[in-house]
Amino acid sequence: MIQSLRHHRSGDRLGTSLASPRSAAISPAQVASRGPQGGVIVTGMTTQSAIHGGPSLPQHRNLVTEIPGPMSRDLFERRGRSVARGLSHVLPVFVTAAGGGVLVDVDGNSLIDFGSGIAVTSVGNSADLVVSRVTEQVAQFTHTCFMVAPYEGYVEVCEQLNRLTPGTHDKRSALFNSGAEAVENAVKVARHATGRDAVVVFDHAYHGRTNLTMAMTAKNMPYKEGFGPFAGEVYRMPMAYPFRWPGGPARCAEEALSVVTSLIHAQVGEENVAAVVIEPIQGEGGFIVPPAGFLPGLAAYCQANGIVFIADEIQSGFCRTGDWFACDHEGVVPDLVTTAKGIAGGLPLAGVTGRAELMDAVHPGGLGGTYGGNPVACAAALGAIDTMEKEDLPAAARSIEAMMLPRLRQLAAANPLIGDVRGRGAMLAIELVRPGTIEPDAAAAAKVAKTCHGNGMIVLTCGTFGNVLRFLPPLVMGESLLTEGLSILEDAFATL
């Protein structure tokens, strides 16, 4: 019933062209307030009540005030009086609706979203199948705690994870609330299964903000500053970072492997290592794509030494890089995989999936949490996964790469500030440096991002040195928005 009121996407996703109906669409906010018999009364929205989120939202940029506008600025002041200072914002526009690749703010501006809420809304905001499944589930039951009385949705999400993650071996999964929690639990499983303590991580890594995952995260400011002491038995190794590898990109894979394995031997001892944890494409640390051969070499080394190889696919997973998982590009099969973000179309859900014998090494009651695998989040994940398969979102990510990479390379050719263009699928980035050097230029990256924001495009920075601009559009974003976003970026460089 609700489904029938929702129109299909209005975007012109690459290779398709669709009309843009909007009037009959209803938003999740309305769904919540309409009751089963209809009679729409919009509550809880102070402005923009005529604009409804979801794929039917007009897929265009439209600025009616400066960014942020007066109503966002008022809300920001209010926020300052009630919300802790420790939370910061990329762009303080207050959102009232979102759909496809567009965010609408309280002032009525429509912004192009090249961030997907940090690689989360890969299926687009308020995607049809996510909304319909969540709506159904939320009316059925909201919580039992899987450890108290289980439900099918949890099992179904685990079945999907076992089927979709790399490798055809026997697998088991467990669900959690956040990426950090998934990483913590993957380490717990690896330590329990191996009886070893040490965890090996890499330069530029990001694994979360809890105590253990802060220890595993490389960058001090803002993630770790003043928050220690950190969990022990975490050892950091150099990352195979082609652009910055001293011996040059061609020798990076081989040399990095040799440095990492000899450092583990000398400083930790292979027999003490429970797990090597790596993002197959590093996210917050700068969208660093390791050179071909590095990940397979590392996985083989782990296997030879009884070390659990954990791929943190929280940012790179679920179609983002043009395949279901970034490990798939080189046929790497991790022992454990952590997932979150894109898995559930915007609802909080995370998973650990891996070899049955490792996952099942933990005693009953050893894993869990009150909310992990909440039924509403599971429903969202099933809707998101269904969307990814039906709409072939790995192919959509590859089309985005095919469309964006050449233009980013052109921009780099004309602009000596851009030292490197890299990434895969719809996980792309440019690294800014002082011309002719590899010295990071964070100020230039911040300036370009700010100009883009002012012109109605959300773009995020990242990198240990803060000098990387990253592009993470929803995989359903249409060609015209992508093209417009790239033009905004090019214009921002022209005004530097």
Ligand code: PLZ
């Ligand atoms: N592992 C690879 O990318 C989350 C962090 C944003 P949570 N990245 C966005 C911020 O500043 O907090 C992330 C990740 C990888 C783990 C995590 C942690 O996931 O869901 O944020 O806990």
